[in-house]
Each structure stands twice: as structure tokens, then as C-alpha cells.
Amino acid sequence: MLTNFDTVVGDGDCGIGMKRGAESVLNLLSISKFTGDAVLDLSKIVKVVENNMDGTSGALYAIFLNALLQAFSKTTHVGTITHEVWAFALQQACSTLSNYTAARPGDRTVIDALYPFVESFQASHDLIKAAEAARRGSENTKGMRARFGRTVYIGGTGFSEVPDPGAWGLSELLLGLAGVCN
Numbered sequence: 001m002l003t004n005f006d007t008v009v010g011d012g013d014c015g016i017g018m019k020r021g022a023e024s025v026l027n028l029l030s031i032s033k034f035t036g037d038a039v040l041d042l043s044k045i046v047k048v049v050e051n052n053m054d055g056t057s058g059a060l061y062a063i064f065l066n067a068l069l070q071a072f073s074k075t076t077h078v079g080t081i082t083h084e085v086w087a088f089a090l091q092q093a094c095s096t097l098s099n100y101t102a103a104r105p106g107d108r109t110v111i112d113a114l115y116p117f118v119e120s121f122q123a124s125h126d127l128i129k130a131a132e133a134a135r136r137g138s139e140n141t142k143g144m145r146a147r148f149g150r151t152v153y154i155g156g157t158g159f160s161e162v163p164d165p166g167a168w169g170l171s172e173l174l175l176g177l178a179g180v181c182n
Helices: 002-009 014-031 038-052 055-073 083-097 111-124 127-139 150-154 165-181
Strands: none
Touching: 014 038, 014 055, 014 165, 038 055, 055 083, 055 165, 083 111, 111 127, 111 165, 127 165
């Protein structure tokens, strides 16, 4: 569906980049021993994303995940990271990402899924509720006029029919992660 959405409002490559990134992370999970230390394990995933997920989404994911690691380094933890630390780190990563993109909620981008996820997780510490907030955020991009990305240049009426592909892709990833973690 992601490629279909991006074919309507973009150049059709968003699904390819997301698939490449997801397959690379799944491959890492199958061949690498994880320690249970979120920082060490996430650093392995960050390297895979940086090296295998291309396009704008790849760059945004790499910036966000590196910022998340940086935020974890500002906290004191041993191995397991609490919900409070995750909430802090997610907020810090959003703040860092905002230094690299002018996109904000309402601009019809991945930010429309990311910010509701982070805000919901900060309020509830519930991964499923936060992932559902990301889904609502992505669905709310239907009909929004794009301020960034390929949709700005393509024009047409497709933007009213489908959600922003990047926002939808992130919400799918987060819903999948929430299902795995619970």
C-alpha cells in the first residue's frame, strides 16, 4: 500500500526505501546477538538504517535514531531503560529532528505521525496507544495540502484520497513494533 500511496502523491519510491530498511533490520535481528541493553542494541539498528535506507525517509530516520541514542547517553541507566527515559529521549529526538527539517504537524509529512506518537507516549507510557495516535496522525494527512516533499511539485487531487506515505509508513512500523513488544 505504501508504494501505491506514494505513486498517487509522489514518485513511488517511499515503499522501496522503507522495505529496504525493514529487511535490513530484520536481517540484523536474525544474525546478531542482542544484549538487552537498549543503547547498544539500538546503535546496531542505527548503523543498518544509515547504510541501507535511502531517500528522504532514510535521512530522517537516521537523524531521529541518532538523536534518540544521544538522548539516552544524557540519562543514567544500566541496561533496561524505563518508560520515563524513553519518553524523555523520544521528545529530545523530536527536538533535534526539528533542527534539520522545517516540517511540523499539519505539513503532510512523517512528522504528522511522529509527533502524536511521541506526545501520546509521554502522556500514557503506553506503546499501543502511542502507535494508535501515530495511525490517527497519518490518517489525518488525507486532504492536507503538502508543504514539503514530492507532493508539492506533483499537485493534483490525489492528496485528498491517500495519507502521506511517509506518515503512513511510520505508523505501520510503530503499530508493528507495539504488537511485537506487547
